[in-house]
Amino acid sequence: MKILTSMLALGVAGIASISAARADGETIAVFTKNQTNPYFQTVRVGADVAAKSLNAKILHYIPTKPDSIPEQLSQIEDVIVKKPSAIVFIPVDYKAMVPGAEKINGAGIPMVNVTDRSAGGKFSAFVGADDYSLGLETARYLLKSLGGKGKIVIIEGVKGSLTNVDRVRGFNDALKENPGTKLVASQPANYQRLAALQVMENLMQSNAEIDGVLAANDAMAVGAIEALDGANRKALVVGINGTKEAVDAIKSGKMLASGDYNGFVQGCLGTMIAIRELRKEPIVAEIVLAPTVITKDNYKPYDVALETRACPTWEEGSKMGMKR
Amino acid sequence: MTDTTKILPGGARRLHISADVLQLSYRLLAALLICVLLSLLTDSFLSLNNILNVLRQASLMFFVAAGLTLVVLTAGLDLSIGANVGLTACLAGTVIHVTGSPTLGVLVGIGVGAAIGLANGIMVTALRIPSFIATYGMLWILQGVAYWYMAGETIHGFPPGFRQLGSGYFLGLPIPVYLLVIFLAIGTVLAQRTTWGQEIYAIGANPVAARLSGIPVAARLLLVYTVSGTMAGLASIIFLARLNSAEADIGESLTLPAIASVLIGGTSLFGGVGTVFGTFIGALILTLVLNGMNLLQISASWQPLVTGAIVILAVWLDRMTRRRAF
Numbered sequence: 001m002k003i004l005t006s007m008l009a010l011g012v013a014g015i016a017s018i019s020a021a022r023a024d025g026e027t028i029a030v031f032t033k034n035q036t037n038p039y040f041q042t043v044r045v046g047a048d049v050a051a052k053s054l055n056a057k058i059l060h061y062i063p064t065k066p067d068s069i070p071e072q073l074s075q076i077e078d079v080i081v082k083k084p085s086a087i088v089f090i091p092v093d094y095k096a097m098v099p100g101a102e103k104i105n106g107a108g109i110p111m112v113n114v115t116d117r118s119a120g121g122k123f124s125a126f127v128g129a130d131d132y133s134l135g136l137e138t139a140r141y142l143l144k145s146l147g148g149k150g151k152i153v154i155i156e157g158v159k160g161s162l163t164n165v166d167r168v169r170g171f172n173d174a175l176k177e178n179p180g181t182k183l184v185a186s187q188p189a190n191y192q193r194l195a196a197l198q199v200m201e202n203l204m205q206s207n208a209e210i211d212g213v214l215a216a217n218d219a220m221a222v223g224a225i226e227a228l229d230g231a232n233r234k235a236l237v238v239g240i241n242g243t244k245e246a247v248d249a250i251k252s253g254k255m256l257a258s259g260d261y262n263g264f265v266q267g268c269l270g271t272m273i274a275i276r277e278l279r280k281e282p283i284v285a286e287i288v289l290a291p292t293v294i295t296k297d298n299y300k301p302y303d304v305a306l307e308t309r310a311c312p313t314w315e316e317g318s319k320m321g322m323k324r
Numbered sequence: 325m326t327d328t329t330k331i332l333p334g335g336a337r338r339l340h341i342s343a344d345v346l347q348l349s350y351r352l353l354a355a356l357l358i359c360v361l362l363s364l365l366t367d368s369f370l371s372l373n374n375i376l377n378v379l380r381q382a383s384l385m386f387f388v389a390a391g392l393t394l395v396v397l398t399a400g401l402d403l404s405i406g407a408n409v410g411l412t413a414c415l416a417g418t419v420i421h422v423t424g425s426p427t428l429g430v431l432v433g434i435g436v437g438a439a440i441g442l443a444n445g446i447m448v449t450a451l452r453i454p455s456f457i458a459t460y461g462m463l464w465i466l467q468g469v470a471y472w473y474m475a476g477e478t479i480h481g482f483p484p485g486f487r488q489l490g491s492g493y494f495l496g497l498p499i500p501v502y503l504l505v506i507f508l509a510i511g512t513v514l515a516q517r518t519t520w521g522q523e524i525y526a527i528g529a530n531p532v533a534a535r536l537s538g539i540p541v542a543a544r545l546l547l548v549y550t551v552s553g554t555m556a557g558l559a560s561i562i563f564l565a566r567l568n569s570a571e572a573d574i575g576e577s578l579t580l581p582a583i584a585s586v587l588i589g590g591t592s593l594f595g596g597v598g599t600v601f602g603t604f605i606g607a608l609i610l611t612l613v614l615n616g617m618n619l620l621q622i623s624a625s626w627q628p629l630v631t632g633a634i635v636i637l638a639v640w641l642d643r644m645t646r647r648r649a650f
Contacts, residue, residue, distance in 0.1 A: 040476065156624050195577070197566070203618055245569065248480070
């Protein structure tokens, strides 16, 4: 983990030297799912930072109604008319947006798939993270901190969403590795802060002892912490996404850890691959980022304004995928 | 014109109250039945701690739905309350962060909420836009502004004194429960005991007759939409204090449960029938369902189904018992 964070810190110098040698000005259209989830903001800023250092321009396409399929489809029609040099694409729905992806293919615009793997369409590369290992590693860290024993609560996200299924599966597998732990409840709070607060308040009524909370995202983790605080109870809490709020909570000791989905790096690498392909430089067809668990020991590089973070260099980034 | 005599203020007052009280007792019965069932199914339900916990959770939903009740009584609808809570929470949160003054934040939150409600009222009365459309449009505008303003960020970490509003206790009772009692009393007195309240019922029952009998319909409508917006602003403050953070989509999941609370509580979408106290019972029933499912650890797969079934059963039970009673 330390290696990754120092990579991020060293990133600026590397990219600056590459971009200096280029004449350029490509336009990259970046499609994200919504304006509400801080995660997609990290992807957008990652894309902006990468494009700036490579002298390319970014156009953002964000549905005004979060995750709206018809709106992203009509944005695709717009983008085909505008004809950017390349597209970095996060489908609002990995199945429903396949016809949209195929339309872009038909228009001959090269495209990199980021975060959610599209079920169809032709992409020059995929950059993402793996929710299962993210859940597994984050839960392992909490269970290790508890000495492999204690009573655990899982707060699930939206029932049936892919990210939730994989994260919760990771949580449960980590629990299986630690027979000294006991799962006392696994309840949904739909990735929402208020729901998580109330679910946690309710679970504290039926469980006199809760030692650890595994939340499927940071907003729910922070909601659970507020509930614990309100009842003057203590438990170790982890979340997933590595949001600014989670980093602050880790810094102040309120939260134990957050699994980083690496949205910033995904934005960086997706954009870098799109530009490299246009410039006829070698690319990597798939980068599934290894999970990083942000803890009190390694939060520092995350504790800066998003815009001032640096992308990894291509040499570093292309090797950041998980060994399979 | 035969309706006129029925809805005239004064003459109608006693009739309203007795019918309402009867209806309320049936709604309370449904809530009580859920309580009895839950205390049989789990030991954790019937403890003072859990009852206070349920009341505090129900109070949050009640604040959002209380003002809406008055709007529905006039046969209108306010779809913008959730988005109102979202935007006002973000603005009030910013003010508290920048100025360090919770008082200023509370004033801004309630003020902005009221202004949004007033704007809804103006659209409905002066511009004659149907309330569903006017407040649906407002929902999008507020959401758009909130998303743009927050850009995916979260404002968090408020002064401990301010947070008492949401998570503090006084004499062993949660602060939101005191606020709940206060606003329940104000709402009930306003609706049942004042001429304004009776005029609101009259407008909902028959707007033409209400106008002909000299009720200032536009002024009263302006009032109910402003009250609805103000209550959303107040709710956003309590949410802010309880959650210790604000984000743009904080109120998105509130609108439908708030409308459900009003309707489960016995207020008619066609106006003229219902009570603010009924809305509290509606909010209580929804809160009890979540509490019960968490205590019984019902799996995520079944929770939506159970919620839907209990909501329908609760209202059906009320309908059936009343049909027999009459």
